[in-house]
Amino acid sequence: MDDKEFYLDAIRDVVPTHKEDQIQDVFYSFLELEHLYDSAIEIVKTQLNIFDNEFSMRFQRNPIHNIESRIKSPQSIVGKLRRKNFPISPESAKKNLFDIAGVRVICYYIEDIYAIADLLTKHSSFKLRKIKDYIRNPKKNGYRSFHIILDAPVYTSTGMELAPVEIQIRTIAMDFWASLEHQLHYKSTGDIKIAASLTTELKECSEIISSIDERMQDMFKKINSL
Numbered sequence: 001m002d003d004k005e006f007y008l009d010a011i012r013d014v015v016p017t018h019k020e021d022q023i024q025d026v027f028y029s030f031l032e033l034e035h036l037y038d039s040a041i042e043i044v045k046t047q048l049n050i051f052d053n054e055f056s057m058r059f060q061r062n063p064i065h066n067i068e069s070r071i072k073s074p075q076s077i078v079g080k081l082r083r084k085n086f087p088i089s090p091e092s093a094k095k096n097l098f099d100i101a102g103v104r105v106i107c108y109y110i111e112d113i114y115a116i117a118d119l120l121t122k123h124s125s126f127k128l129r130k131i132k133d134y135i136r137n138p139k140k141n142g143y144r145s146f147h148i149i150l151d152a153p154v155y156t157s158t159g160m161e162l163a164p165v166e167i168q169i170r171t172i173a174m175d176f177w178a179s180l181e182h183q184l185h186y187k188s189t190g191d192i193k194i195a196a197s198l199t200t201e202l203k204e205c206s207e208i209i210s211s212i213d214e215r216m217q218d219m220f221k222k223i224n225s226l
């Protein structure tokens with residue numbers, strides 16, 4: 001089923017009395033929402049590239065290894081609204097979900113993460129909503145990353161609108177760990193035994209990775225001071 005059909009079915013499901021043209025209107029509002037979040041992602045990515053380029057000009061190196069982004073799929077948006085018992089509508093998605101637009105920033109060193117986070121949170125165009133530091137306070141399973149949710153201003157033909165963007169900032173090593181853990185999490189719904197035997201090992205790897213991140217940062221400083 002394509003995204004349009006999925007939205008149409010979900011809308012018909014929750015508002016069965018709607019006439020077909022009203023359903024198309026709700027669908028169009030979902031499209032507008034996607035456009036808004038897509039634009040917000042572009043604005044955040046542009047700002048991150050500006051920071052990265054400035055850093056490179058000043059210090060002859062880039063703090064950002066790469067930037068990834070994604071818009072939550074219609075299936076995930078409707079699924080999350082259902083799970084959290086929120087109404088299924090574009091207005092409800094906008095009011096209740098703050099991770100429809102996601103940007104992931106992969107940095108070389110831990111200090112780069114805090115430098116980028118600091119610049120973003122102090123940027124006067126962005127309105128900070130939430131910060132979660134899973135680097136100083138890792139999750140029980142070993143997950144490490146720095147999360148920021150901020151509102152980005154999007155200027156369209158009808159005026160300015162704020163759209164929340166979830167930004168995850170982490171090192172290459174943390175990202176490596178998180179992608180494997182994500183796979184385990186996904187698999188564990190099908191085979192809990194396999195997942196249980198790997199959980200401890202993953203936690204250990206997270207600690208090793210954390211100490212490697214620190215050593216790499218220290219070595220980088222030593223090399224730079226030579």
Ligand code: 0O2
Binds near residue numbers: 099139141168182
């Ligand atoms: P996806 O598919 O990546 O989008 P909240 O109730 O808002 O406080 P929430 O929504 O869990 O809690 O927010 P949190 O903790 O900031 O996590 C948001 C995202 O961070 C997740 O999005 C994951 O991308 C990532 N994340 C958080 N914890 C873990 C973890 O233990 N392992 C991995 N691999 N990623 C994690 P989604 O929507 O879960 O998934």
